[in-house]
Amino acid sequence: MSPSTWGVWLAGTTLLLLVFQINCDVIVETAETRRPFRIYEDQPARFGDALPSDGLVGLVVRAKPVHACAPIAPPPNISLSEDVFFIALIERSVPGSGNGSECTFQEKVERAQAAKYSGVIVYNYKDDELIPMGGDADVLIPSVFVGLTDGEKLITHFSFPNLGFVVRITENTVFDINSYLLPFADRKSTRLNSSHARYL
Numbered sequence: 001m002s003p004s005t006w007g008v009w010l011a012g013t014t015l016l017l018l019v020f021q022i023n024c025d026v027i028v029e030t031a032e033t034r035r036p037f038r039i040y041e042d043q044p045a046r047f048g049d050a051l052p053s054d055g056l057v058g059l060v061v062r063a064k065p066v067h068a069c070a071p072i073a074p075p076p077n078i079s080l081s082e083d084v085f086f087i088a089l090i091e092r093s094v095p096g097s098g099n100g101s102e103c104t105f106q107e108k109v110e111r112a113q114a115a116k117y118s119g120v121i122v123y124n125y126k127d128d129e130l131i132p133m134g135g136d137a138d139v140l141i142p143s144v145f146v147g148l149t150d151g152e153k154l155i156t157h158f159s160f161p162n163l164g165f166v167v168r169i170t171e172n173t174v175f176d177i178n179s180y181l182l183p184f185a186d187r188k189s190t191r192l193n194s195s196h197a198r199y200l
Contacts, residue, residue, distance in 0.1 A: 026121060026146060027055070028158050029085075029170040036090065037165065040153070042121070042144035044171050045136030047106060051142045055120045055170035058087035060159040064093045069103035075116060085118035089154055092125045094146075097156055098160055106135030109143045120168055123151020138150045144169055 011133060028038040034057075044051070064073040068090045075086035090112065093102045105122060112120045120143035122133065126145030146154070158165045 015169035021187065024144065025170050026144065026150070027072070028153075028154075028165050029057075029168055029172060031035045031164055032167050034166075038153070038158070040146055040150040041130065041134055042169065043110070043130040045105065045133040045135065045143040045145070046125040047133070047137050047139075048109060048140035051169060051171045053167040056085065056087070056142060057083055057166050058119055059163070060087050060089050060118075060154055060155050060167055062155055062159055063088045063090045065100040065101070065111065067093050067103065067177045068108040069093060069101050070111070072111050072115045077161065078163075086116070087119040087121060087167060087169065088112040088115070088117040089159060090120060090122050091149065091151070092131070094125055100117075104135065105143070106137055106143075109135070110137070111139045112143075120145065120149070121146055121167075121169065123154070124148045128167050142169065145172055 022044045024044055026040040026042045027036055027091075028040070029036055059075075061075055068088070072088065072090075080086070090108050093108075095102065109120050110123060119141055122143060122145045122149050124145070125133065126148060128149050129148060131145050133143065135147050154167070158167065
């Protein structure tokens with residue numbers, strides 16, 4: 001194999017490995033064109049319904065109360081297109097915090113479902129570690145877990161009342177290099193660390 005051919009093969013293999021490592025994502029898309037804008041890594045829950053093959057698209061709404069350890073407010077009274085749903089953004093409980101703000105992941109999702117949300121994103125209160133959320137209920141809306149930094153970005157930039165963006169929660173990254181990877185190739189915000197790839 002010539003040096004040039006070897007270089008092309010190595011570059012292609014590296015890109016494919018990167019794609020398959022990023023196997024779970026919250027993809028922020030522009031509401032009007034559905035073009036990817038940011039990608040955040042997530043960890044799907046070990047309970048509840050599976051996500052659709054092409055992901056669950058929705059408007060992110062921060063839960064009230066934020067920990068969802070009590071009944072939460074329903075989604076805002078606004079109209080969405082037929083393929084867009086409401087997704088609750090809930091903060092992970094701090095162990096030992098008390099004051100009614102400590103409950104299980106499953107209880108959080110149950111309260112979001114009772115409030116008529118179609119999906120849940122739980123974000124870490126402490127750091128960017130992705131926690132595998134445990135539970136034993138199968139008949140629940142799908143839910144995923146993201147790190148603190150990504151949760152804060154969703155709150156600040158990509159949640160209601162901002163109607164300019166939706167998120168697509170996926171269990172597998174859509175394998176479209178041109179649409180999903182190349183737009184981030186020259187962004188200074190793109191970075192890799194030793195444990196996983198993340199697009200900020």
